[in-house]
Amino acid sequence: MEDFLLSKSSAELKLYCKKLGLSQRGNKDRMVQTLITNLNTPENLHKADNLLPKEVIEAFNRQLASQAFLPISNSEIRIIRCICLNDQGICQQCSKCKQLQHIRCIGDHGKIRPYLCPLCILEKINPLDSCVEVLISAWTVKQNFSINGPGVDIAEKSFEYKIATKNLVETGQGKYQIQIRCMKLDGQSLMMTWPLKGFLIINGKISMRLETSSNPNSKKRKDEPLNITTILTLGRNTVSLIKCADPSSYAVSIYLVYMKSEEQLIEEIVKTSRISIDKSKDFIKKILKSDDEELISDSIRLSLKCPYSLTLLDIPARGQNCEHIQCFNLVSYVQMQRSSRVNRWRCPLCKGFVYDMIIDSYLEQIMKEAEDVEGAENFEIFYDSSYKILTCGEIELPKKNTRAEIECIDLD
Structure with missing residues (x-):
């Protein structure tokens, strides 16, 4: 410079x-x-x-x-x-x-x-609905303030609905959709989030009204991608998003998506998203060390059970950006996301987003060994990557303080 x-x-x-x-x-x-x-x-x-x-x-x-x-x-x-x-x-x-x-x-x-x-998040926002083609790359609906506060803001885009895309959708046996997705640019809402109030207009017709209930006891609005496949016409289409009295900025995109089954997604992750045993051991050492290379702990105790299903881990997985060793069961986790109303695609442990998941090969090896150990519930993993499977009888519970154990100091 x-x-x-x-x-x-x-x-x-x-x-x-x-x-x-x-x-x-x-x-x-x-x-x-x-x-x-x-x-x-x-x-x-x-x-x-x-x-x-x-x-x-x-x-x-x-x-x-x-x-x-x-x-x-x-x-x-x-x-x-x-x-x-x-x-x-x-x-x-x-x-x-x-x-x-x-x-x-x-x-x-x-x-x-x-x-x-925002573009990567919108493309990955639901791993079960895989992005095949970007029809409109993300555009913004920005803040718009008037003298009296947040005003009305309109963002409009047009795109060509091509014959090749239309044929793919029509011959795809319901597996393909044209989806419009939206997220808030507030640094927190890394999920589908529509404006609090407004309209989505496609080719001059209102396709969706956006509003929230003033009743505090009503269910929280579940924001989902909007399937606009049947609304589109061959050729030029115009999409307008109008937000009212909402001070936040939003990013909006339109995609052609392929709707995977849970089994397809699980199979894809098993085949393509696995970290090796050596990389897993390096990750364990990183977690057990501080930034200045001092050893925080020589071991860590982890559960053999999935925090979702509470059954023994079968395919141990976690988010690609998760900074913890503990895993959840891939099958249980994916199956629960389709029906979940809130916290979709969030890690049950650190609450981070897990649009990309990895399988830990080393923990998978430990799980297979644990299957043959009666009463196995936890395991302890050490800095040198060795481990010990713990049964119910081997788990040491923290002692409770009793009156006899409390040290009394005589001030007289």
């Missing part, structure tokens, strides 16, 4: 400082340090987005990306896949697709760690 700015003339550096309201005093080196000091954070750089030349923005963007997020090459830094569809501005990198989104567009959503862009 410093070398890049030093390649500029003193007059150019003074102009940059002037536009940003920074001190123009000192020699060239001092102005370079002033710019670096003041613009080396996403928040401050965002303010300079429209004030500095594109090449300067990209240089700072590259610096921030290498510091705060995953390392990216010079060729990748220019790949911007944002919900605004523009290609200039200060960006943040998605940990999954490795592409960039503007900080100004994603708002509070950018606080998520690990950061996942």
